[in-house]
Amino acid sequence: MAIEVKIPAVGESITSGVVSTWHKKSGDFVHEGDPLFTLETDKVSTEIVAEKAGVLETKVPEGQEVKIGQLVAIIDDSKSASEEKPPAAPKEKKEAEAKKKPAEERREKEEENPLSPAVRRIVEEEHLEPSAISGTGKAGRLTKGDVAAAAAAASRGSVGEVVTPKNFRADSFPRTAAPSEETKPSPDGRVTRKKISPLRRKIAAQLVLAQQTAAILTTFNECDMTAVQALRADAQDGFVKKHGVKLGFMSFFIKAAVEALKAVPPVNARIEDEDFIQNNFYDIGIAVSTERGLVVPVLRDADKKSFAELERDIAGFATRAREGKLKLEELQGGTFTITNGGVFGSLFATPILNPPQSGILGMHKIMPRPVAVNGKVEVRPMMYLALSYDHRAIDGKESVTFLVKVKECIEDPTKLPLDF
Amino acid sequence: MERFDVVIIGSGPGGYVAAIRAGQLGLKTAIVEKDKELGGTCLNIGCIPSKALLTSSDHFVFVKKEAEKHGIKVDNVTVDLPKMQQRKEKVVKTLTGGVRALMKTNKVTTFEGLGTITAPGKVSMKLSNGETQEIETKNIIIATGSVPIDLPFAKFDGDRIVSSTEALSFTEPPKKFLVIGAGAIGLELGSVWNRLGSEVTMLEFLPRIAVGFDLELSNLLQRLLTAQGMTFHLETKVSAVKIENGRVTATATKGDQEMKFEADKVLVSVGRKPFSEGLGAEKVGVAFDEKKRIKIDKNFRTNVEGIYAIGDVIAGPMLAHKAEDEGIACVEIIAGKAGHVNYDVIPGIIYTNPELAGVGLTEEQAKEQGLDVRIGKFPFRANGRALANEDADGMVKFIADAKTDRILGAHILQHTASELIAEAASVMEFGGSSEDLGRTTHSHPTLSEAVKEAAMNVEKRALHIVNR
Numbered sequence: 001m002a003i004e005v006k007i008p009a010v011g012e013s014i015t016s017g018v019v020s021t022w023h024k025k026s027g028d029f030v031h032e033g034d035p036l037f038t039l040e041t042d043k044v045s046t047e048i049v050a051e052k053a054g055v056l057e058t059k060v061p062e063g064q065e066v067k068i069g070q071l072v073a074i075i076d077d078s079k080s081a082s083e084e085k086p087p088a089a090p091k092e093k094k095e096a097e098a099k100k101k102p103a104e105e106r107r108e109k110e111e112e113n114p115l116s117p118a119v120r121r122i123v124e125e126e127h128l129e130p131s132a133i134s135g136t137g138k139a140g141r142l143t144k145g146d147v148a149a150a151a152a153a154a155s156r157g158s159v160g161e162v163v164t165p166k167n168f169r170a171d172s173f174p175r176t177a178a179p180s181e182e183t184k185p186s187p188d189g190r191v192t193r194k195k196i197s198p199l200r201r202k203i204a205a206q207l208v209l210a211q212q213t214a215a216i217l218t219t220f221n222e223c224d225m226t227a228v229q230a231l232r233a234d235a236q237d238g239f240v241k242k243h244g245v246k247l248g249f250m251s252f253f254i255k256a257a258v259e260a261l262k263a264v265p266p267v268n269a270r271i272e273d274e275d276f277i278q279n280n281f282y283d284i285g286i287a288v289s290t291e292r293g294l295v296v297p298v299l300r301d302a303d304k305k306s307f308a309e310l311e312r313d314i315a316g317f318a319t320r321a322r323e324g325k326l327k328l329e330e331l332q333g334g335t336f337t338i339t340n341g342g343v344f345g346s347l348f349a350t351p352i353l354n355p356p357q358s359g360i361l362g363m364h365k366i367m368p369r370p371v372a373v374n375g376k377v378e379v380r381p382m383m384y385l386a387l388s389y390d391h392r393a394i395d396g397k398e399s400v401t402f403l404v405k406v407k408e409c410i411e412d413p414t415k416l417p418l419d420f
Numbered sequence: 421m422e423r424f425d426v427v428i429i430g431s432g433p434g435g436y437v438a439a440i441r442a443g444q445l446g447l448k449t450a451i452v453e454k455d456k457e458l459g460g461t462c463l464n465i466g467c468i469p470s471k472a473l474l475t476s477s478d479h480f481v482f483v484k485k486e487a488e489k490h491g492i493k494v495d496n497v498t499v500d501l502p503k504m505q506q507r508k509e510k511v512v513k514t515l516t517g518g519v520r521a522l523m524k525t526n527k528v529t530t531f532e533g534l535g536t537i538t539a540p541g542k543v544s545m546k547l548s549n550g551e552t553q554e555i556e557t558k559n560i561i562i563a564t565g566s567v568p569i570d571l572p573f574a575k576f577d578g579d580r581i582v583s584s585t586e587a588l589s590f591t592e593p594p595k596k597f598l599v600i601g602a603g604a605i606g607l608e609l610g611s612v613w614n615r616l617g618s619e620v621t622m623l624e625f626l627p628r629i630a631v632g633f634d635l636e637l638s639n640l641l642q643r644l645l646t647a648q649g650m651t652f653h654l655e656t657k658v659s660a661v662k663i664e665n666g667r668v669t670a671t672a673t674k675g676d677q678e679m680k681f682e683a684d685k686v687l688v689s690v691g692r693k694p695f696s697e698g699l700g701a702e703k704v705g706v707a708f709d710e711k712k713r714i715k716i717d718k719n720f721r722t723n724v725e726g727i728y729a730i731g732d733v734i735a736g737p738m739l740a741h742k743a744e745d746e747g748i749a750c751v752e753i754i755a756g757k758a759g760h761v762n763y764d765v766i767p768g769i770i771y772t773n774p775e776l777a778g779v780g781l782t783e784e785q786a787k788e789q790g791l792d793v794r795i796g797k798f799p800f801r802a803n804g805r806a807l808a809n810e811d812a813d814g815m816v817k818f819i820a821d822a823k824t825d826r827i828l829g830a831h832i833l834q835h836t837a838s839e840l841i842a843e844a845a846s847v848m849e850f851g852g853s854s855e856d857l858g859r860t861t862h863s864h865p866t867l868s869e870a871v872k873e874a875a876m877n878v879e880k881r882a883l884h885i886v887n888r
Contacts, residue, residue, distance in 0.1 A: 116852055117859030118825065137851035144853035145824025 003052050005036060005073035007066050014328060016067045017041035019060055020197075026058045030075065037072070038324075042202035044295070044331060045324040055079045063195075064129050065154070118144040126151040200293050210353040214271075215391035218350040218362075219399045223407040225366050225381040228252050231413050239420050243308035247420065249363075250286070251310040253338055255416045256409035257361055258282050258303045261336060264402040266394045267359040267387075268335050276393060285334030285354060286314060288321040289344075295321050296354055298334040306419045338363065342383065351388045358393040361406065362386035383410075422529075424450045426754060427543045427557040429535040429699065432460020434731030434743030435563035436519050441751040443526025450555060451528055452535030452545055457516040458523065461565055462740045465585045468515055470608055472508035473588060474771050477615035481648075481773070489810050499616055501592060508588070531555075536700035537562075540726050544700075559726050559754050562706075562714060563747065564699060566692040566732035574600070574661035574688055580668050581661060584609060587687045593618040598670055598683035600658050602629035604770045606689035607645070611772045614650050621651045621681055623658055623672055630770055632737075634782040634817060634831035641776050641833055644813055648773075653679070661686060694733040701727070709735065719759075720750040728754070742766050765848045769838045774814040777841035780829035780848055783819055792822040796854055796878030798870045800834055802885050805865040811835045816874035818844070818854050825853035825878070832871070840871055854878035 007017065020040040024030050030050040039046045050056075054077035066072055115123060115130060119142045123130050126147070133150040135142040196204070210216065232247055239247040261268040261282060269278045282303040285296040297317040299310060320326050337354045342365040351362040362385065369382045387403045394402075409415045425447035428435045435451060436458060442449040457464055484497045523530050531553070533545035537560060544554045568583035570576045576583050587609045593616040599606045602624035614620040622629070629652065630638040642652055653674060660671040670681040694713045702708070707715045707723045714729040716722055722729055730750050731743030742761070749759030767779040786793045796818040800806035814833035821828055830844030847857050857875035862868045873882040880887035 116850070116856040118853045118855035121855070121859070138849060141850060143824065143826060143851040144855060145821070145826055145851075148824060 001077055003054065003075040003077055004071050005048070005050075005075060007039065007068050007070050007072060008048065009068050014041050014068065016065055019062060019064050019066055019072060020045065022058055022062055023047075024056050024058075026056060028056050029079070030054065030056050039066075040197065041328070044326050044328050046328075047324075050075060052077045060132060061129065064132055066132065070132070113141075115142060116144070119147050122147040122151055126154065128154065197293070203293050206355060207352055210355045213355065214353050214358070216353055216388055217391055218386050218388040219396070219403055220348075220387075221385045221400075221403040221407050223383050223385055223410045224371065225249075225383055225410065228410055228413055229366075229381055231418075235420055239308070242420070243311070245308065245311045245315055247307065248311060248314070249366075250314055250338070250340065251307045252410060252413060252416065253340075253361070253363055253406070254284055254286075254299065254302050254310055255307070256406045257284060257336065257338060259409050259416065260402045260405035262303075263405045264394075264398045266398050267389060267402050269393050270335075270356040270358050271390065271392050272356065279335040281335065283333055283335045285337035285357070286317060287337060287339035287354075288318055290321050290324070295326060295331060296334065296337055297321060297326055297330045298332065308420060336360070340364075342366065348384050348386070350386055353388055353390060358390040359399075359402070360388050362388065422450075422555050424448045424529070424555060424557040426450070426559045426561060426751065427452060427535075427555060428561045428563055429537075429543065430460060430563035430565055430695075430731075430733075431458040431519065431530075432563060432565045432731065432743065433462045433740040434565070434747045435460065435561070436523070436747075437744040438561055438563060438730065438747030438751045439528040440522055440526045441748045442754075443523075443528050445751065445755045445757075447751070447755060449526075449528045450531060450557070451523060452531045452533065452543060454532075454534040456532065456548075457512075458519040458530070459512075459516040461567075463515050463519065464512060465588060467740055469508050469512055469588045470584070470605075470612070471771060472511045473504065473612045474608060474773075476504045476507065477612050478773050481615045486810065501590075501616065505589065505591075534698075536698070537704050537706075537727065538700055540704055540724055557726075559728060561720075561747070561750055561754075562696075562699060562701060562722075562727065562729040562733055563731050563743070564695045564733050565743075566738050567695050568688070569691045569693050570688050571600070571658070571661070571690065573659065574670075574686065576688065577663075580663050580666070580684075581686050581688060584687070584689060587613075587685075590685070594684035595619065596621070596683040596685075598668065598681050598686040599623065600661075600670070600686060600688050601625075601690040602652065602654075603631065603689060603691070604768075606687065607641075607770050607772050609687055609689065610650055611645065611648075614645075614648060619651075620649070621653065621683070623656045623670070623681070624652065624654045625657050627655045629654070630776060632768065632782075633770070633776055633778045634829070635784050637776055637778070637815065637817060637831050637833045640814070641770075641772060641774065644774060645772060692732065692738050696733050711735075719753045720746060736763065737766060737768060739766065739768060762849060765845055767841045767845050769841065771838060774811075774834050775837035776831075776833050777837035778829070778831040779841055779845045780827065781819055782829055782831065783817070786819050786828055791828065793828060794820050794822050794825075794854075794878050796820065796874045796876065796882070798874035798877055798882055798885060800867070800870055802873070803865075803867060803870040805867050806834070806870065808865065809835075809867075816840070816870050818857075818874050818878050820854040820878045825855055827852060827854055827857065827875075830871075834867060834870075836867060840868060843868060843871055 018040045019037050021038045023035045023037060032050055032053045034050045035047045036050050037048055039048050052075055054075040057074045060066060060072045128147060128150055130142055133142055133146055135146050137143040236247055265278055269276060281301060284299045284302040287294055287296050299313050336357055337360040339351050339360060340363040341349050342363050346364050348364060349362055351360040353360055364384045366381045366383045368379050370377050371380050385403055387399055389399045426442045426449045428439050428451045431451050431453040439449050439451045480499055483494050487494055531545050533547040535543050535545050538544045541556055542554060544552060546552055574581050578586055584605050593613050597613045597618040597620045599610045599622045602622045610620045610622055628638055629642050656672045656674045658670050658672045662669045668683045668686045672679045696712050696714055705724050706727055709715050713735050714722055714733050716729050716734050720728045720730055728750050730746035732738040736742055745761045749761050752759035765779055767777060770776040797815055799815040801812040806812045817831045818827055819829035827848050832840050854875040858872055862872045873884060876882040877887055
């Protein structure tokens with residue numbers, strides 16, 4: 001029996017993705033649980049595994065944009081591992097098929113599903129994969145209208161088009177790379193051109209969206225890390241022993257941010273069309289850098305979590321983000337974000353909003369600097385703080401108050417609910 | 421009593437094609453025909469004999485008027501009308517005989533007699549020898565076609581006030597020939613007798629000829645037919661037709677002006693009505709619509725179990741090819757297969773010279789429906805083959821969806837438009853775009869290149885004209 005491998009629903013706002021890598025080839029025998037391919041969506045990459053053992057027949061090439069529910073492969077479970085054979089074909093054809101070169105196969109495929117002249121032109125010009133487009137013509141054939149619509153959908157959200165929150169959807173990827181488009185050096189080798197991954201494109205689109213819709217500005221402050229460092233050094237051994245994770249700085253900033261958000265609620269709000277929406281919960285996004293790009297997993301109800309829970313969550317996010325194993329729901333719905341450029345050595349920067357949120361706190365490198373303490377110059381471990389905010393939702397006074405509140409909590413951690 | 425799977429009443433193109441298909445599918449099939457010959461109106465007194473006369477008379481005009489342009493001199497060209505009619509009869513006979521042979525090869529039992537439905541599953545026939553025979557069947561297909569409509573003040577008399585049937589069999593061209601109704605039948609028969617020497621006057625109630633066809637091309641056809649000697653009176657309502665001393669006088673009004681037309685014969689070609697009464701259908705409870713057409717569902721089923729209907733007797737254009745495809749679909753559905761007729765892509769043709777052919781939406785219909793369309797046109801005077809043929813009248817016109825470029829309609833006015841339209845219909849059946857047609861290689865030099873160029877003109881890239 002043939003088992004259909006379809007793109008699973010991976011998240012509520014996700015309607016499409018890209019088959020970025022096939023881990024198995026057509027004709028390979030796969031065991032149950034074997035990873036078949038990596039599905040890259042605009043939020044996360046996921047490995048899709050075989051639900052049954054059998055011989056795999058892939059239906060879409062690598063780099064192909066696919067929709068949720070789309071058939072991407074068939075697993076023929078009537079064959080056992082011992083009789084691994086090329087993809088299923090009618091018996092009388094099998095021998096001839098085995099001898100066929102790939103070019104011939106492709107040719108034959110096109111002969112079985114011929115494209116009309118206009119369809120062929122658009123597919124070639126727009127680098128579309130005809131098998132990925134559903135046809136409305138006779139017997140499911142592609143019409144010019146079908147491929148023109150697919151081309152339009154593929155180019156939506158690409159450079160030049162203004163993306164507004166209304167039409168901005170997770171499925172509005174820029175055009176997908178054609179399977180063959182790898183990294184391409186220019187003839188003189190002075191530049192190298194390659195397709196941007198969907199994740200990067202999504203990030204780019206989010207950034208542009210933020211710049212275009214919000215009135216972003218940044219307020220700065222600095223904080224003396226002496227107290228937190230001392231507290232941390234003091235508690236570290238007992239904390240590790242008790243909770244199995246290290247006590248980092250991030251949990252302090254999360255707690256400080258929650259306190260500040262409680263003090264200045266508009267920073268935890270968002271603007272939607274003509275409405276001001278106040279979030280009365282504290283889901284804090286933590287920006288994590290990965291090889292594929294930035295992801296922002298969300299700590300749910302950070303106000304209700306202990307330091308130990310926060311640290312465990314953060315550690316888990318970091319590991320899984322780098323492995324590409326974050327679940328989509330972990331990336332959705334944050335109300336405020338914290339980003340730490342300090343880990344790369346950044347001293348002073350203006351973060352950009354993560355829409356539709358209204359605020360983002362930027363942490364930076366802790367630098368020993370001379371500061372005036374009680375009228376004397378002392379060298380203290382200092383960190384600059386930045387709050388970028390949407391001026392539409394937050395007034396200058398509120399933003400400054402927020403940042404001062406964070407500063408106060410960090411400089412005097414006894415203001416925080418220390419529960420370790 | 422003999423028991424069949426399918427009994428088809430009527431052997432016109434709908435009925436006999438349904439019978440062939442039923443035979444192919446292994447159904448025990450019978451066809452019941454009231455007339456001596458099979459083939460119905462189309463083969464006996466419609467499509468085929470009219471085309472025979474149209475072609476013959478077209479040849480006559482060619483020899484008399486056109487040959488000279490080619491450097492061919494023919495003196496004293498005359499018409500031998502009896503011979504022309506004999507040829508027509510021979511063509512009809514060949515075809516009706518062919519249908520009879522097809523019934524045999526497909527193991528279809530033929531009954532000659534007027535078939536009536538006495539009960540669901542029962543068909544009774546009054547045979548030509550006066551006897552009555554009844555057969556049983558699982559399924560009945562009513563394919564009884566249509567008959568010409570006359571006017572209350574101009575009843576057919578078979579001599580002076582005639583239908584298309586008589587107008588196909590005149591033994592001499594009427595000196596003055598009046599045609600009421602400038603649709604396909606009126607224009608075709610008006611053309612025949614105009615070419616053969618009659619003085620033809622066409623009276624049309626509407627402000628245009630060839631209603632249902634593209635207006636621009638219809639108007640062009642009217643001008644060309646006027647140049648051939650036909651007289652048109654549009655928006656002219658005939659109110660009385662009288663016969664005095666063997667002459668016909670028609671009284672008509674055009675606006676507030678009363679007009680009188682004298683003629684030797686008058687053809688009433690104002691339409692056809694379904695031949696749906698007297699078949700027993702109403703007695704077994706089959707439902708009709710307000711136009712006396714048999715009501716069916718999308719599977720050609722009437723409201724009575726086991727009774728189906730196809731062709732002119734149901735709604736839709738009264739066209740032989742529509743009936744044929746319905747016959748096939750209906751039988752396939754009876755046999756448990758997936759029969760289907762695409763009513764959006766049924767070509768219609770008027771076989772004048774030039775012929776007017778259309779499929780899908782006209783420009784006017786597209787605009788009435790508020791569709792955003794692009795139009796492509798190409799005149800035959802810019803086509804090499806048309807000029808070589810000395811046949812450069814007419815044009816091709818495409819109506820395509822502005823967004824998807826899908827061809828929504830195609831219209832051709834040309835001597836051989838009836839053949840050229842098939843290409844457009846094929847592309848449309850596959851949901852094709854004007855670009856699809858424009859990017860398909862067409863032989864050179866052919867008239868079909870004009871079809872391609874008109875398709876290319878939709879996107880303003882036709883080659884042999886200035887694209888507008």
